[in-house]
Amino acid sequence: MRRSYRALHSLILWLGVTVFGILMLNILISIAARYLGLRITNIDWVEETSRFLFIWLSFLGAALAVERMVHIRIDFFAQLLPARPRLLLEILVYTAMVVFAAVVTYEGILVTIRAGDQSPVLSIPMSYAYLALPLSGVAIVLFGLRILLGLIARFARGEGFAASGPGAMGAEVE
Known part of the structure; x- marks a missing residue:
């Protein structure tokens, strides 16, 4: 299980770095063309490609943020709780997150399959842009799920909440 987890992490990270590099190259082309006054007949492809790449980068980044437990969260009231009830709250939050992500993934698959339109400039299927949602x-x-299993294991051992951050709360589950 640890091997497949690392493979998924590496795939998402590799895709994210690649998409980021291509996005930066696209933006550089766009800036250079405007700054140098180049009369490229059709530079609209750069803007549309950048838009699609930014969508992909956002969703891949969201997956990595969940994996590293650095996603945006408001925990003002959770910090007021004692360690054990706070851990229980974390279990509830991650359960809701996993269920929500599963529903969004399912709906994202349906949207990707049903997408029949094409992008206005590149004339590629819009399903390529939509594919970022189900993949991430x-x-x-x-x-x-991996984090949730770690939280449940901590709760079963009678432990409380650990400090938040990457690798916290016993996310290392075999």
Whole structure:
């Protein structure tokens, strides 16, 4: 299980770095063309490609944020709780997150399959852009389940909440 987890992490990270690199290259081309006054007949493809890449980068980043437990959260009231009830609250939150991510992933698959339109400039199927949702959704579900199992194991051992951050709360589950 640890091997497949590392493979998924590496895949998402590799895709994210690749998408980021291509996005930066696209933006550089766009800036250079405008700054140098180049009269490229059709530079609209750069903007549309950048938009699609940004969508992909956002969803891949969300998956990595869940995996590293650094996603946005408001925990003002949770911090007021004692360790054990706070851990129980974390279990509830991650359960809700995994269920929500599973529903969004399912709906994302349906949208990707049903997408019949094409992008206006590149004339590629819009399903390529929409595919970011189910792919990252699967990763979020798997990463979330791993964390959730770690939280449940801590609760079963009678432990309380540990400090938040990457690797906290016993996410290392075999």
